[in-house]
Amino acid sequence: MPDTRPVPGRPAPDLKLDLIIDAEWDLAEQDPGAFTMIVFYRGVHCPICRSFLTDLRGMYDGFLSKGVEVINVSMDTHEKSTKAHEEWGLDPIPMGYALTHEQARAWGLYLSEGRTDAEPETFSEPGLALVTPDGTLYMVEASSAPFLRPDLKLLLSKIDMIREKDYPPRGTLAA
Template sequence: MRNLIPGKEVPDLKVKTTKGIEYDLKNDSPENFTMLIFYRGLHCPVCKKYLEELNTKVDEFREKGVNVVCISSNSKELAEKTIQNWDVDNLDIGYGLGIEHGRKWDLYISEAIKEEEPDAFLEPALFLIRPDHTLYSASIQSMPFARPKFDELLKSIGFVLKEDYPARGGK
């Protein structure tokens, strides 16, 4: 059974960030959406490319009233290495989300198959959350690939806002 249903409230979410603050979804008050991006972690070259692309477009999301937060189950040390080694200086990077909490978000969990991977980690997902903390849209992956394209997402958000397009899939 799914935990997340469009139009329904999402689970609580609190994580520490590499900027030294605790991010709490309940306290986030975007103009239009919060975009939560769950990524696999420092070990993932696809995540690196994806977040580095987002880093160049985050201002466009903000102009559309979208707050952006990127989250992994990585430790503080690995999250800090992410900031040092990836070009993600414009992003808020949260870390330490527990595997069991990831399950509340319907995330897929993987076990390490390579030495550089954590024993267990979250697979990628992207959520758009309304200011009232209800789910608008979800893209949940079981692999590192097939993620939403940021340019297409920006166009879609523009359409959604212009047409007041409702959340779908709630039945």
């Protein structure tokens, strides 16, 4: 089977989503100072996602100050995404919802089947991507389980270095 993961240094996959505030979000229309950071989370059913996104909310202003625009995204419905946004205290981070299977696959995310009544029938496992203002995928991480997440503090601490040293995307050789 051919490797279909997105490759850093190449155009990022398209991503258009509805936001819980009844607006549309399109990656192609973003104009961040440094990066657009897309945080893919499993859904409102996931307590690890709650902790991770709450930590992200605490660092949100720091990311913004470094030119990183952030959006949280899941395959959850509008209702479930709104519940996560409100109950987890994620305002004002934009919250996209109804990520499709095709979009998740295009971003290299792993898909899982729900195991309990609390979990959706299908959902994506967590991931995080940085996209440059010109739409190039800078970096991406996708996990096959909820327990493996990027270190947000480390990432935040390296944004200035990436920009100052014009540090190139890594992992650019396609398999």
